[in-house]
Amino acid sequence: MSDRIDSLARLIVEFGANVQRGQVVVVGAELGYEDLARAIVAVAYDRGAKFVDVTYYDPYVKHARLSRVADESLEYIPEWFGHRVLELGRERGASVSLTGPTAPNLFDDVDPGRLGRDIYPRVKEWMHVIDDRSVNWCIAPCPTAAWAELVHPDLEPARALELLWDEIARICRLDEPDPPAAWRERSVTLANVAARLTKRRFDALHFEGDGTDLQLGLLPTSQWIGGADVTAEGIEYMPNLPTEEVFTAPDPERAHGTVRSTMPLVVYGATIEGLRLRFDGGRAVEIDADKGAETIRALTTRDANASRLGEVALVDREGRIGTTGTVFYDTLLDENAASHIALGDAYQTSVEEEDRPRVNRSELHLDFMIGGPDVDVTGITRDGERVPVLRDGLWQI
């Protein structure tokens, strides 16, 4: 196990975040991630990091807050959380965030409307430093016993954890002789798909099938992005490990139709199943679900644009996550298994300067999966021509 932890830590620090000599590094962990977090710290210092600041999020502390805090304080978090992120940006620091459920179902007894109003530990200032391109960052999974039990409930705990590690090692390409090289190759493939999509300058995308019939406008300069990214100062990094998507910012004024989430999702502790939304004029005007609708409704009323779209991402079926057939209940993995859209904030870098005032701005960024082999994606040109983009989960362009 210790070897796997070290391999994952090295991939995250040396290749994912690509920590540079002299950088300050923040590591966002949860209680339960100690072994991987400490391995990351060791690798980061060996790379010459100046200081590594690990914060451990405790979901039980959030649970106590949601169960007890006065209603008028639910949206409040102290300013120092944001100042820290902005300071990291000014320092040209690096960031590693680890994901993976540690306390599944902990929030099931919390009022879903309140749950949707407390987005901590999300800190909205992260979007500023991402848009600034001042920080090299990486989000990566951390296998835990609790997560393994959630994903493989029928196995005995040790076996479940072993299987989860197997899956994540494969998904993260740790089974390759040279994992960074394998990622560089995958990154080039994603960048090529993104370039082809950008070149088409579609006016809109149409998602059809499996309960979805949604048309999404794109902006004139919407650029598709996939794989590695680079800071303003030229540090290459891999924002997500794994990553199998290409994405852009849609026109927040033009979304129309109905969409059905193809996978359950866990958002700020709430489990959402069978999510269905109807969009009109870019806005989610109806929100239903088999479970958790009220949390999504509360999230989308956080601010004026939280019910509009900030991202659309396409995922083919050649990635390594979808083929596992496993639902991971973790957005980092599940969103790279299927095409998805996100309510809320857009990545500014996914349009050119002239369209930046038009992309969506919100404190929310909520991804949910809408793609799969039964969902066709079609590009619509400015002349109304329909061009197949994904059919049966395979690229057509």
Next chain:
Amino acid sequence: MSDRIDSLARLIVEFGANVQRGQVVVVGAELGYEDLARAIVAVAYDRGAKFVDVTYYDPYVKHARLSRVADESLEYIPEWFGHRVLELGRERGASVSLTGPTAPNLFDDVDPGRLGRDIYPRVKEWMHVIDDRSVNWCIAPCPTAAWAELVHPDLEPARALELLWDEIARICRLDEPDPPAAWRERSVTLANVAARLTKRRFDALHFEGDGTDLQLGLLPTSQWIGGADVTAEGIEYMPNLPTEEVFTAPDPERAHGTVRSTMPLVVYGATIEGLRLRFDGGRAVEIDADKGAETIRALTTRDANASRLGEVALVDREGRIGTTGTVFYDTLLDENAASHIALGDAYQTSVEEEDRPRVNRSELHLDFMIGGPDVDVTGITRDGERVPVLRDGLWQI
């Protein structure tokens, strides 16, 4: 156990820090303190706290840093640690810090000179908000299995933890029918002793016995402080639970003689045994120890005044800690078992306005125990008269 945790949490939040409705609260914890930290969060929210921010310090992360970081970065910590503390002060927030060893001997393999140069998790800005009196704060112990094993190595683990809880419950007066009332009574006693000492306006103190012969100058307005304190806005709080001491700021220019620590101490992970110092002209000019001398030497060269004294505290033998006969390897408890002095920063409030420029200022504040039944403490008046203060651990004034 859960009842004890809840009682301790209530004492800390409701009486110790005295958290007020609408306050932001920070809780400084270590990995291993989760149960008590979460109980504190629950009580704080029930008191009407607006936000409770728990940080979990991970000693293994510090160990990785000390073992690996470049020498020139050892003293560095990012500014956001200090900014957070200053912001808490501006917000008139509250603070709870928990203590108690969680990973004894972890740092034994680290170069002691390097160990003495990295004072994280100490954040120097705490001294500003303490001197400002802007924050109501409380430092209190958190029993853990690791601590129990350190203190009671001959007992089997469950029994050792039970005994440590018994001791800490008694020391914290949780065995009283009304613990806050018991503390209010003890606080009045300490305040009375402090008032009598202040009234004497001693020019110096003389510690003699058990290898110590140290004369310490006091400042003209040195005021003795004991028990409860109050913020600038009038919130009463108990800075330390337990507290059995009265303290003041000495004249940093006038310490002369030799001093022998009467107890081992653990400082930033280093275990120090048999510490001996010689002072001349206020400065520690010779530092020796059976173990850990190099760490203390490194700490005292941190800045120009780190080798001068910022605090002298007197403890009688009527407190509940000394009578346990237990060495706790935790300064909060051990410093309240015996008279002590501190190298480094002074509490500004322990002198009047006119003497504030004269008290010691440093990034360090390092307490070590020098008192006990065999150490006499004598006050010396401006006329050279010698007045017994402590004999055989009992107040003489």
